[in-house]
Amino acid sequence: MMSSMSLSRMLRAASVCRTMSTATKLTAVEVNDKTGIATVTLSRPPINALNVELLHDLYQSIKEIENNKSRGLILTSSNDKVFSAGLDINEMYRPDKDRARLLWTKLQDVWLALYGCALPTAAAINGHAPAGGCLLATSCEYRVILPQCRIGLNEIQLGLVPPIFCMFNFLNVLPRRVAERALVQGRIFTTEQALQIGLVDDVASSKEKALEKCSQFIATFAQTNPLARSLTKLKFRGADLQRFESERTNELESFLEFIDHPQMQEDLGIYLEGLKKKNRN
Numbered sequence: 001m002m003s004s005m006s007l008s009r010m011l012r013a014a015s016v017c018r019t020m021s022t023a024t025k026l027t028a029v030e031v032n033d034k035t036g037i038a039t040v041t042l043s044r045p046p047i048n049a050l051n052v053e054l055l056h057d058l059y060q061s062i063k064e065i066e067n068n069k070s071r072g073l074i075l076t077s078s079n080d081k082v083f084s085a086g087l088d089i090n091e092m093y094r095p096d097k098d099r100a101r102l103l104w105t106k107l108q109d110v111w112l113a114l115y116g117c118a119l120p121t122a123a124a125i126n127g128h129a130p131a132g133g134c135l136l137a138t139s140c141e142y143r144v145i146l147p148q149c150r151i152g153l154n155e156i157q158l159g160l161v162p163p164i165f166c167m168f169n170f171l172n173v174l175p176r177r178v179a180e181r182a183l184v185q186g187r188i189f190t191t192e193q194a195l196q197i198g199l200v201d202d203v204a205s206s207k208e209k210a211l212e213k214c215s216q217f218i219a220t221f222a223q224t225n226p227l228a229r230s231l232t233k234l235k236f237r238g239a240d241l242q243r244f245e246s247e248r249t250n251e252l253e254s255f256l257e258f259i260d261h262p263q264m265q266e267d268l269g270i271y272l273e274g275l276k277k278k279n280r281n
């Protein structure tokens with residue numbers, strides 16, 4: 001039976017949170033009316049693998065929140081073990097070429113929208129965040145992770161060359177030599193290691209506490225002029241955004257060429273089979 005305590009807590013939550021009108025299917029957007037902070041929850045079971053549709057919905061959600069002048073954006077996951085498993089490897093293995101083009105273009109759009117978002121952004125990393133999962137988290141300004149998680153850009157372990165925006169994200173949060181070594185080794189870090197090198201800002205014992213810490217970070221800007229804040233952020237990130245624009249077409253074509261290569265396809269097939277086999281044994 002529900003206690004009166006939990007019922008009143010639910011009613012209180014219901015009165016301050018609203019779902020955004022155009023909330024999409026694979027991302028849920030909730031705005032806290034008291035704080036003005038919007039939470040985007042990645043919701044593509046089982047592991048939030050980033051396919052065309054999830055990337056599309058995520059892009060729409062970020063833009064909608066930005067246009068609605070929320071006070072900040074928090075990114076999290078509906079899965080309690082995985083924040084995001086990164087790009088859906090099924091979209092790269094024996095791909096439909098038009099869809100692979102769309103996948104990469106949408107990944108670029110999402111990076112641009114999140115890295116260049118005018119609002120304060122934070123990630124409540126409530127599960128593993130390899131590859132594209134880490135990319136999303138490091139596009140934000142602040143990160144809180146849960147214990148016993150793994151996070152990192154392991155693209156190179158799949159034979160993929162990390163795109164330029166992976167470099168920008170790591171250089172934005174890590175010292176240069178740490179960033180370079182992590183990328184060329186395709187390192188995946190534990191929660192403790194991630195905190196120690198500064199890949200994440202804090203550790204929380206639960207998703208709720210991680211969300212709370214993210215809200216507190218966003219609240220630190222309550223007295224700051226929002227336009228001055230966003231222009232300062234864009235001054236820091238502007239050179240990366242410009243370089244990205246000048247290389248985005250080349251990077252798209254390199255990605256398509258890369259995954260078209262027979263050796264690459266063989267490697268991706270072996271990697272995918274390895275992931276599946278783990279569950280059969």
Ligand SMILES: CCCC/C=C\CC(=O)SCCNC(=O)CCNC(=O)[C@H](O)C(C)(C)COP(=O)(O)OP(=O)(O)OC[C@H]1O[C@@H](n2cnc3c(N)ncnc32)[C@H](O)[C@@H]1OP(=O)(O)O
Pocket residue numbers: 046047049081082084085086087088089090128130131132133135154155158160161162163255272275276277278279
């Ligand atoms: C050219 C440069 C590109 C740069 C940008 C991005 C690149 C990428 O993002 S590539 C994707 C790289 N991702 C990974 O290497 C992650 C691989 N997955 C894992 O490490 C684990 O699955 C994870 C820690 C995320 C979760 O572990 P578990 O909770 O134990 O789940 P399972 O491993 O059992 O996975 C469940 C189910 O999902 C399949 N799976 C896992 N990851 C992916 C993926 N990225 N794409 C597609 N499918 C994935 C896995 O095989 C299981 O399938 P079934 O066995 O059929 O249930």
